[in-house]
Structure formats: structure tokens, C-alpha cells
Amino acid sequence: MRGRHNRSSALDVLVRFAPFSDVPRRALAPLEPHVDEVHLPAGTVLARAGTAARELGVVLSGEVRTDTTRGGPGTRVGVAALEWGGRHTADVVATTDVTLVVVAGPACRWAADVVLRGAMAATAA
16 A cells, blocks of 8 residues: 555554554564555555455545445454455455555564454454
8 A cells, every 4th residue: 555654653553443452562562663654545446356465454534445345444454365365355445535554564464363363352252
């Protein structure tokens, strides 16, 4: 995801969203070099179906859509692709200007695991 970046506070923003909010900040510290806050204009394609997933994003503001769903703040982009096959299953497009926290590189798979463990824990509760 390309756009204007602000790395300095991106990890602090990420930890406000579940399930990252349930992980001790110290445990997330290794993610810091791989986390950016990104601002993208409406119409930007965040993910293209069939392409390799290399990032996980959490929408902070704005709205994104796929062929079947829409999502706003708190919506996660790329989790399923990272966990199940490594390829995006749908196009994800910004329907408005969006701001996201993006975890890139090798750290994104670990971040996706945190999201999925959080979802499983919520389901079990």
C-alpha cells in the first residue's frame, strides 16, 4: 500500500485495536520497524485478487470495500490471505480517502496470527 507514511506513532495506534490491544506493548515492540500509518486517496486498490499478500492493514478512518462487503475503522485487510494460501481472494478498494496502520514484510504473518488467535478466543468465550 503506497501513500504518505508516519512510522513514529503507528505501533501506538495499532495497539488500540483488538486483538493487538490484548498483547503487551513490549511483545509488539519487534513489529515497530515494520509498521506504518498510511494515507491513501479514494479509489486506491489496496489488494488485488490473486496477488500475493505481503501486508496486513487495519483501517483507522475511511471506508474500504470488496465485491461483497464494506468496512470502516477497525476493518482488517489481508488477514485471510496471509493465513489461507498467501493470496488475496478479492479486490479491496478505498471507497473514501482512508488511513490505515500497515504491517509489512515478515512481521505481517505474525500480526495476522495475532488477529486470528484473538478471533478464535472471542468465539470460544
